[in-house]
Amino acid sequence: MASTMSDADTREAGVAQPVGAAMAAYVAAGIGAFALGLIVILNAFGLITVPALYSPAGGVTGRTAFGVVVWLIAWAILHARWKNSDLDVGRMHRITIALVVAGVVLSLPIFAG
Amino acid sequence: MDIPLFSERSIWTMIHGIGLGGGALLTSFAMLFFLVALRTDAFGEQVNYEARWFTWLAVATVILLWLAVIIGTYVTFPPYRATPPEGLTDLSAYPRALIRSDPSTAWLHSFAMEAKEHVPWIAAIVATPVAFVSVRYGSRILSDRSLRNVATTLTAVCVVLVAIATLLGTFVNKVAPLH
Numbered sequence: 611m612a613s614t615m616s617d618a619d620t621r622e623a624g625v626a627q628p629v630g631a632a633m634a635a636y637v638a639a640g641i642g643a644f645a646l647g648l649i650v651i652l653n654a655f656g657l658i659t660v661p662a663l664y665s666p667a668g669g670v671t672g673r674t675a676f677g678v679v680v681w682l683i684a685w686a687i688l689h690a691r692w693k694n695s696d697l698d699v700g701r702m703h704r705i706t707i708a709l710v711v712a713g714v715v716l717s718l719p720i721f722a723g
Numbered sequence: 724m725d726i727p728l729f730s731e732r733s734i735w736t737m738i739h740g741i742g743l744g745g746g747a748l749l750t751s752f753a754m755l756f757f758l759v760a761l762r763t764d765a766f767g768e769q770v771n772y773e774a775r776w777f778t779w780l781a782v783a784t785v786i787l788l789w790l791a792v793i794i795g796t797y798v799t800f801p802p803y804r805a806t807p808p809e810g811l812t813d814l815s816a817y818p819r820a821l822i823r824s825d826p827s828t829a830w831l832h833s834f835a836m837e838a839k840e841h842v843p844w845i846a847a848i849v850a851t852p853v854a855f856v857s858v859r860y861g862s863r864i865l866s867d868r869s870l871r872n873v874a875t876t877l878t879a880v881c882v883v884l885v886a887i888a889t890l891l892g893t894f895v896n897k898v899a900p901l902h
Contacts, residue, residue, distance in 0.1 A: 626863075627863075629867075632859070632860060635855045636852050638852070639848050639849045639852045639877065642845075643845045643849060646841060646844060647841075650841055664801075666801035666805075667796055667801050667804070668800075668804060670800070670840040670841070671796060671797070673841070674792070674844045677844065677848075678848070681848055699869035699872075699873065700869065703869075703873045706876075706877070707876055707880075710877070713845055714842065714845055714880075714884065717838075717841040717845065718838055718842075719834050719837035
């Protein structure tokens with residue numbers, strides 16, 4: 611079975627693992643970063659209220675926890691859908707970077723402050 | 724009078740900033756070096772050997788980053804943002820209030836600390852898939868150009884974010900250290 615073969619085994623057999631699992635992980639990270647930035651800015655403008663999970667640390671605990679939950683859910687869904695697929699890596703690369711950059715920008719206090 | 728060299732709060736701050744944050748900066752930069760300097764189109768025992776070291780480095784980076792953000796948010800941030808009692812004039816035990824009391828340092832909270840609240844979490848999120856791909860795909864992280872390119876970009880983003888967070892944290896701690 612290809613899924614249980616090591617990288618060296620798959621190369622020798624001429625079978626490369628599909629890149630879908632890698633793309634799922636990368637794109638999900640982009641979605642998680644973007645979700646965190648979006649939560650931060652929506653919360654800053656009072657459009658959503660995210661409760662604190664640990665009140666001594668304040669609202670950052672709720673915002674980051676929700677971002678992490680979105681990231682993990684996105685990763686699980688994309689992994690299940692793409693793990694046996696070969697996808698366009700260049701396109702996924704561009705999508706991931708765009709999402710990460712947007713997430714970082716949205717989370718900065720010059721926008722969210 | 725018995726004056727401790729380090730208080731519990733300052734020890735946690737050092738663990739967070741120097742041990743975990745500084746460690747993550749070093750290991751993520753080493754990852755970037757690996758991905759750029761050891762890129763190859765070949766495969767074989769040498770690449771497998773180098774990829775094993777890269778995997779250890781990537782996993783260490785992820786562990787350091789997640790510990791840094793969790794300890795930073797849940798252990799060192801609460802004493803930083805504690806509200807001083809009404810009328811207190813010596814704010815040295817209340818870093819946020821101390822920083823905001825002076826207009827020349829107020830930006831250290833309104834920009835630096837506000838950025839530090841979220842940016843390191845994004846760094847941890849983008850570093851994790853690089854470690855995952857390294858574990859799952861082995862030497863292909865170095866020898867497969869397309870997988871390597873995405874890993875290199877995300878690692879570079881991670882290095883920049885960790886460097887910014889570390890620098891801002893140093894500024895905050897310089898002006899208002901947690902004693």
